[in-house]
Amino acid sequence: MKVLVCTDGSELSEKAIEAAIGVAQPLKAELIGMTAVKGEEPQDGLAGESAGVQKRLSVIYDAAKAVQLPCRVMAVHGEAPWQCIIQLAKKEDVDYVVMASRGMGSIGSLFIGSETQKTLAQIDRPVLVVR
Template sequence: MFKRILVPTDGSDITLHAVDTAIELAKVHGAELLTLSVMEPFPYSAVSEIQPVPPQEFIDAQHRVASQRVEDVRARATAQGLPCRAHVVEALHAWEAIVDHAKAEHVDLIVMASHGRKGFAALLLGSEAQKVLTHIELPVLIVK
């Protein structure tokens, strides 16, 4: 039924449940597994000369962290005999990067974690999962 499954990762513990679910689904369906981590862009400002961290140092650190996240997913999949393609992208909004990546890679299922924020916290912080659900027309499995 599913041929390409995308599992975004932010490195959190809750994401591991989504990763394990995506791996199992990929194995059952004989699907290709893809993982994605989104790096934050450097927060340029009008007073950039007083930034505590130089831009390239910030970008390099973001890339290291994001790369480690997708490598952790790839290792988890490989340990279960499933190959996994890993991608790192830079975006201001993670949900947009997830939607764009899913479309570009012709994914037919996204498996992602929800941190389960409710009430005022959800209103203030928003939900990446909710935004993905709102902006894409393909199945999204939310794992809590």
């Protein structure tokens, strides 16, 4: 089993990471952490990512490591976060996706974010949306 968790570095994304670990642990699932990055992938992989991207991914990795949960993290490059999420979910054949209801771009919104809406409308597997 595999659980995909998405982060944009927001406080709500950190809650999604906690929820993803809560889903993955009893299932003995592997946690796959991702962040979406607009543009092309650097030639030297994760080492070539910005400090912000590396920090977002390390939050996931460190949280999983603290509870001895198998975890891989990656930055997925593309045009839009929802496309990156769907692309990775299919590529890794994940069983569940966990994501925040809104990201950093929806300051003060009480409604679901547009990237979350697009993901929910297009993805073909269960999604846990964390508020």
